[in-house]
Amino acid sequence: MPKPGRSRYSILGALTLRPLSGYDIKKFLEESTAHFWSESYGQIYPALRALEAEGLVAGERSERAGRLRRLFRLTAAGRAALVAWLGAPPRPRPPRDELLLKLFYGRHAPPAALRRQLIAYRDRQQERRRRYRAIEAGLRDRFAGHADQPYWLMTLDCGRAVAAATVDWADRTLAELDSAAVETGAAAPDPQS
Amino acid sequence: MPKPGRSRYSILGALTLRPLSGYDIKKFLEESTAHFWSESYGQIYPALRALEAEGLVAGERSERAGRLRRLFRLTAAGRAALVAWLGAPPRPRPPRDELLLKLFYGRHAPPAALRRQLIAYRDRQQERRRRYRAIEAGLRDRFAGHADQPYWLMTLDCGRAVAAATVDWADRTLAELDSAAVETGAAAPDPQS
DNA sequence: AATTGCATGTAAGGAGTTACATGATTAA
DNA sequence: TTAATCATGTAACTCCTTACATGCAATT
Numbered sequence: 001m002p003k004p005g006r007s008r009y010s011i012l013g014a015l016t017l018r019p020l021s022g023y024d025i026k027k028f029l030e031e032s033t034a035h036f037w038s039e040s041y042g043q044i045y046p047a048l049r050a051l052e053a054e055g056l057v058a059g060e061r062s063e064r065a066g067r068l069r070r071l072f073r074l075t076a077a078g079r080a081a082l083v084a085w086l087g088a089p090p091r092p093r094p095p096r097d098e099l100l101l102k103l104f105y106g107r108h109a110p111p112a113a114l115r116r117q118l119i120a121y122r123d124r125q126q127e128r129r130r131r132y133r134a135i136e137a138g139l140r141d142r143f144a145g146h147a148d149q150p151y152w153l154m155t156l157d158c159g160r161a162v163a164a165a166t167v168d169w170a171d172r173t174l175a176e177l178d179s180a181a182v183e184t185g186a187a188a189p190d191p192q193s
Numbered sequence: 194m195p196k197p198g199r200s201r202y203s204i205l206g207a208l209t210l211r212p213l214s215g216y217d218i219k220k221f222l223e224e225s226t227a228h229f230w231s232e233s234y235g236q237i238y239p240a241l242r243a244l245e246a247e248g249l250v251a252g253e254r255s256e257r258a259g260r261l262r263r264l265f266r267l268t269a270a271g272r273a274a275l276v277a278w279l280g281a282p283p284r285p286r287p288p289r290d291e292l293l294l295k296l297f298y299g300r301h302a303p304p305a306a307l308r309r310q311l312i313a314y315r316d317r318q319q320e321r322r323r324r325y326r327a328i329e330a331g332l333r334d335r336f337a338g339h340a341d342q343p344y345w346l347m348t349l350d351c352g353r354a355v356a357a358a359t360v361d362w363a364d365r366t367l368a369e370l371d372s373a374a375v376e377t378g379a380a381a382p383d384p385q386s
Numbered sequence: 387a388a389t390t391g392c393a394t395g396t397a398a399g400g401a402g403t404t405a406c407a408t409g410a411t412t413a414a
Numbered sequence: 415t416t417a418a419t420c421a422t423g424t425a426a427c428t429c430c431t432t433a434c435a436t437g438c439a440a441t442t
Contacts, residue, residue: 086302165358
């Protein structure tokens with residue numbers, strides 16, 4: 001019975017490309033799935049041990065430039081576990097968006113701070129769009145014909161679409177905050193105090 | 194020094210409306226912020242105790258229809274803590290989107306399952322759009338002139354915008370999966386095994 | 387000589403869910 | 415009488431991050 005934990009599959013997935021060390025896995029995740037999934041060392045190294053104990057990965061001592069490292073490769077059982085997980089419906093995780101929560105109670109917020117946060121949010125999303133465009137160019141360029149490429153482009157497309165929609169939303173919302181129709185300020189009348 | 198935990202502020206925020214019991218808070222969150230923030234009883238009741246110990250909320254025994262309940266109201270200190278938090282920039286939480294992770298490694302997935310999941314995802318987002326429209330109608334109708342209404346509509350607008358963008362993306366992606374350009378299937382050649 | 391990158395891990399703790407336990411009242 | 419709703423909580427557990435500890439190799 002495979003454990004339900006999701007982070008392990010992120011690791012198994014990375015190992016479909018080639019055998020990797022824990023350090024390699026971290027780096028790969030950061031430059032590939034980071035915008036929708038990431039792992040910390042505190043997850044990766046213990047997970048690798050557990051996966052090895054279950055026979056889903058196999059570790060071998062290796063050496064590169066004089067440094068010792070442990071390379072892990074996917075076993076047949078590991079690949080089977082990954083495929084099974086890929087076929088199972090995702091477990092929905094309760095969403096947690098701190099910016100939206102702050103906006104929801106925005107009437108009580110210092111108005112300048114609210115604007116500042118929305119602007120910062122919009123800028124982050126704009127920055128994302130730029131980065132996605134750059135990544136896409138690199139993907140189309142250096143991974144032409146790679147069997148994984150279409151799937152990687154699909155996740156990028158999702159990121160771009162959501163980022164674009166949120167930028168538009170943030171602009172609309174900033175405009176509305178400026179309109180006189182919105183009562184604002186932490187000094188608003190308070191029925192309780 | 195206020196604790197950094199975010200869930201407590203969701204509770205303090207709910208109490209800006211009126212004094213509520215733990216049960217009330219749960220219900221309110223579920224019918225208001227649930228699409229971007231929710232709390233379980235396991236969070237709410239212990240948090241209320243801690244907040245009371247810190248003087249941020251004050252509990253009073255109350256009775257309604259013969260049932261005993263503890264009503265909590267926001268204190269002046271609690272309001273100040275909420276306002277301070279509202280003014281502070283959100284701490285970014287590492288994103289975790291299981292569907293995108295599965296799509297990223299989609300080459301190894303059973304093709305039918307991948308399609309099924311994308312369709313289910315699109316349907317969920319469509320359903321959300323419908324629900325958001327209904328909620329918006331109710332908000333405009335029964336909360337006209339309410340000081341919180343503009344902010345609540347803004348969070349709704351965000352939800353609608355993101356849902357619409359993801360529906361479009363899912364449709365695009367499904368079409369692309371059907372195109373012959375995408376190599377597919379768990380039986381794809383595997384350089385390791 | 388100092389800094390950055392490679393490389394592997396552990397410890398502690400916070401956050402958050404799930405499942406359970408309990409019991410009263412109201413509506414069907 | 416049965417089910418749903420109101421109402422309050424606890425225990426166990428998982429997941430995950432943060433911070434720390436260590437040390438070599440290559441670069442500046």
